[in-house]
Amino acid sequence: MLSECFFVFFREVVLRREQRRAHLLQCALEVFADQGYHQASISDIIKRAGVARGTFYLYFDSKRSVFDQLLDDLFELINSTVRRIDPSRGPAGVVAQMESNVDEVIELMFSNRAMLRILLAEAVGLDPGFDEKLSEFYRRLLLLIEQSLKLGTDMQVIRKVNTQVASLCILGSIKEVLYQVAMGQKMPKREILVKEILGYNIRGLFAPEVAEKVEPMTRGEN
Amino acid sequence: MLSECFFVFFREVVLRREQRRAHLLQCALEVFADQGYHQASISDIIKRAGVARGTFYLYFDSKRSVFDQLLDDLFELINSTVRRIDPSRGPAGVVAQMESNVDEVIELMFSNRAMLRILLAEAVGLDPGFDEKLSEFYRRLLLLIEQSLKLGTDMQVIRKVNTQVASLCILGSIKEVLYQVAMGQKMPKREILVKEILGYNIRGLFAPEVAEKVEPMTRGEN
Amino acid sequence: MLSECFFVFFREVVLRREQRRAHLLQCALEVFADQGYHQASISDIIKRAGVARGTFYLYFDSKRSVFDQLLDDLFELINSTVRRIDPSRGPAGVVAQMESNVDEVIELMFSNRAMLRILLAEAVGLDPGFDEKLSEFYRRLLLLIEQSLKLGTDMQVIRKVNTQVASLCILGSIKEVLYQVAMGQKMPKREILVKEILGYNIRGLFAPEVAEKVEPMTRGEN
Amino acid sequence: MLSECFFVFFREVVLRREQRRAHLLQCALEVFADQGYHQASISDIIKRAGVARGTFYLYFDSKRSVFDQLLDDLFELINSTVRRIDPSRGPAGVVAQMESNVDEVIELMFSNRAMLRILLAEAVGLDPGFDEKLSEFYRRLLLLIEQSLKLGTDMQVIRKVNTQVASLCILGSIKEVLYQVAMGQKMPKREILVKEILGYNIRGLFAPEVAEKVEPMTRGEN
DNA sequence: GATGAATGAGGCTTCATTCAT
DNA sequence: CATGAATGAAGCCTCATTCAT
Numbered sequence: 021m022l023s024e025c026f027f028v029f030f031r032e033v034v035l036r037r038e039q040r041r042a043h044l045l046q047c048a049l050e051v052f053a054d055q056g057y058h059q060a061s062i063s064d065i066i067k068r069a070g071v072a073r074g075t076f077y078l079y080f081d082s083k084r085s086v087f088d089q090l091l092d093d094l095f096e097l098i099n100s101t102v103r104r105i106d107p108s109r110g111p112a113g114v115v116a117q118m119e120s121n122v123d124e125v126i127e128l129m130f131s132n133r134a135m136l137r138i139l140l141a142e143a144v145g146l147d148p149g150f151d152e153k154l155s156e157f158y159r160r161l162l163l164l165i166e167q168s169l170k171l172g173t174d175m176q177v178i179r180k181v182n183t184q185v186a187s188l189c190i191l192g193s194i195k196e197v198l199y200q201v202a203m204g205q206k207m208p209k210r211e212i213l214v215k216e217i218l219g220y221n222i223r224g225l226f227a228p229e230v231a232e233k234v235e236p237m238t239r240g241e242n
Numbered sequence: 243m244l245s246e247c248f249f250v251f252f253r254e255v256v257l258r259r260e261q262r263r264a265h266l267l268q269c270a271l272e273v274f275a276d277q278g279y280h281q282a283s284i285s286d287i288i289k290r291a292g293v294a295r296g297t298f299y300l301y302f303d304s305k306r307s308v309f310d311q312l313l314d315d316l317f318e319l320i321n322s323t324v325r326r327i328d329p330s331r332g333p334a335g336v337v338a339q340m341e342s343n344v345d346e347v348i349e350l351m352f353s354n355r356a357m358l359r360i361l362l363a364e365a366v367g368l369d370p371g372f373d374e375k376l377s378e379f380y381r382r383l384l385l386l387i388e389q390s391l392k393l394g395t396d397m398q399v400i401r402k403v404n405t406q407v408a409s410l411c412i413l414g415s416i417k418e419v420l421y422q423v424a425m426g427q428k429m430p431k432r433e434i435l436v437k438e439i440l441g442y443n444i445r446g447l448f449a450p451e452v453a454e455k456v457e458p459m460t461r462g463e464n
Numbered sequence: 465m466l467s468e469c470f471f472v473f474f475r476e477v478v479l480r481r482e483q484r485r486a487h488l489l490q491c492a493l494e495v496f497a498d499q500g501y502h503q504a505s506i507s508d509i510i511k512r513a514g515v516a517r518g519t520f521y522l523y524f525d526s527k528r529s530v531f532d533q534l535l536d537d538l539f540e541l542i543n544s545t546v547r548r549i550d551p552s553r554g555p556a557g558v559v560a561q562m563e564s565n566v567d568e569v570i571e572l573m574f575s576n577r578a579m580l581r582i583l584l585a586e587a588v589g590l591d592p593g594f595d596e597k598l599s600e601f602y603r604r605l606l607l608l609i610e611q612s613l614k615l616g617t618d619m620q621v622i623r624k625v626n627t628q629v630a631s632l633c634i635l636g637s638i639k640e641v642l643y644q645v646a647m648g649q650k651m652p653k654r655e656i657l658v659k660e661i662l663g664y665n666i667r668g669l670f671a672p673e674v675a676e677k678v679e680p681m682t683r684g685e686n
Numbered sequence: 687m688l689s690e691c692f693f694v695f696f697r698e699v700v701l702r703r704e705q706r707r708a709h710l711l712q713c714a715l716e717v718f719a720d721q722g723y724h725q726a727s728i729s730d731i732i733k734r735a736g737v738a739r740g741t742f743y744l745y746f747d748s749k750r751s752v753f754d755q756l757l758d759d760l761f762e763l764i765n766s767t768v769r770r771i772d773p774s775r776g777p778a779g780v781v782a783q784m785e786s787n788v789d790e791v792i793e794l795m796f797s798n799r800a801m802l803r804i805l806l807a808e809a810v811g812l813d814p815g816f817d818e819k820l821s822e823f824y825r826r827l828l829l830l831i832e833q834s835l836k837l838g839t840d841m842q843v844i845r846k847v848n849t850q851v852a853s854l855c856i857l858g859s860i861k862e863v864l865y866q867v868a869m870g871q872k873m874p875k876r877e878i879l880v881k882e883i884l885g886y887n888i889r890g891l892f893a894p895e896v897a898e899k900v901e902p903m904t905r906g907e908n
Numbered sequence: 909g910a911t912g913a914a915t916g917a918g919g920c921t922t923c924a925t926t927c928a929t
Numbered sequence: 930c931a932t933g934a935a936t937g938a939a940g941c942c943t944c945a946t947t948c949a950t
Contacts, residue, residue, distance in 0.1 A: 057367075225400050623889065641858065664847065748941080
């Protein structure tokens, strides 16, 4: 019998359901990272995964839903990497925790350029649905940062700043560096990046003796 | 006079043509900002512009080329807004110029959310061609920032920093704030944004007396 | 006034209506010969003619109708070139007249490759309408040939042949040679072509002593 | 056995695939023959084949490529039908072989009017690409004819003629007859056509006693 | 479960023709 | 008459998804 024959053949190559799903996800990740969401086709994904078209739809509902899943996993990963700052260990401890957070996020992203690219380039501006998902993720992250800043302000470690804007600035400074990495630009090695980003966020750019004299005023008007 | 007559006629025609083209560009801008490049269809654009399908192709070669044009115009606009920092006016002058740059860019973008959205969301990760275009734009911008930083370092206004990373941080802090604006998040008003961004970039986040004690070390391990 | 100004300008370049029409026809001929009916666009024709789009439609109803006109002119030209054979001048006269017909047609076509190409390549298989037009033209031509053959048979100049088939063969032999010319193949010069075509039609290909012995029979079966 | 099983399966699939493809080709053939290349739309083809739009593109790359395939198949068919003349069997043999070639080609074309129509009407003057394809086909065919003529000349079966022109005449005489068949003109039955075409090509049209006296001279001048 | 042939909605683009100036 | 911007029907092709085997 034909189908029997096939069954025998395929049992030998069969992967457990979860393995296969994971494999498909990984392939989709790479394809999306390579080509972007819209350029990527289901054909590309199944070709890379070595499965049939129908098989893909046994594991995922749609092209959209794989990407969704990838984003979810990615968000989960990052969320579990970034830790809330514990103020009880004093100023030095706070800095160490900040450093640790930045360092681990950067390391995570360095270790998976495909993910990085999807997060910072391919998932941006896809459509209202994905935009909302992304916003939600960043909202959480920003909340964490903002809470840390507020804590720091209370402890008089952090200057008086508008924490909403400041947390955006922090996030932006990290994202931009990672974006360049994602786009394949030549960058200093990881340790330097971390050190520079932290220094920048802690002390800003100006020499202290100059900074204390400067008083940026919102200009009279344009 | 014949040639005169021609000239008058010619100018009129060119004007009308330019107006029509500008109108189409504006409509395309809005559609792309609303729906993103891929979701947007030529039908959407011409419907909004109130012209026939063929008319669109009278002014643009393809969907891609309108978007291209929009990006070019946008880049041109920003490039002509950001000015190189002139160090001859001393530290206070440098700060004022920085402030002016940030202020004007933010104002420019505030005045056109659609453009902002296209730049920061819709044009990201579209395809290698557009990616390169975007990269090129940011390269120019970063070069300008980096040169300013180097100048500042020479004048001992700027701390010793890795200028490549620092300029990315600066760019990122501004982009992120604008991104939130583009995505329609509730934000403080413009003046505050500018002031906070500048303060952040000048002094960082830490209280000076704390900052000078902190010595972030690249941690022994990951 | 604008329109006045234009009027003055254009009166100087104005061509009489018929001239302009002829000019357009000539340009259309060249364009169609170059690119074929479907590849050719109205744009191509008006570009070559140096007139505006609307102007074209002042002289012709449609793309189809120009081509129609071109074919009509072409048919008229050929029809007026081919003359009915007059048997009263005896066998030698008949041959001379045949020769004259072939010679003049070939010369006509040689002198206008564009026409030739349109007749033999571009007008073939366009659509039922044009096919019928072409058929009608060839029907007339074939009728002429057939009548000549019948005359020749009566005069015992022509062998006993099926005149319908024979006239097709005659027509085909001439058309094929001209087709090669139209397609730009390297060919012997006109005089040789005429002589060879006539020789072929008069005596066939076999040596007379062989020919008289051969008796082609429709084979028992394929 | 596994590999065996695979083979059986594979053959079945390939067969089905080939059948489907052949069906589509046949439908395309009919549509093109009916309406010509340009009038025919993919919609027409799939409607006739009873398949969906996408299915068509599963088997062919484009409208052009189906037509290309049809031409290739047609050329292949004709090329495999026409056989090189073998002179070793003497004059009578040569005639028999000529007859056989003409007869088989005509039969082939009679049995498939659609093909005939595509070859002689629809594929003519389509565009430079197809023109070249067609030229190449006829070049091969003409070469074969020309070689046969040269052979015949050496054997003194064929008169002294310009073989290039003569082979065009032969080809043309056959094509024209077939063209009328393709266009649906009422024609004598096949056997008569073959006999007449052969007679015409062997002996020409003139009565032998007249022919030997006639000496067509290239006329003094046009 | 796995397969991959089949589907068909939907998008981009072309170009013959019209019509207001 | 001449112009050329505007029109919109029509065609080709892609690709996410389905379903019979």
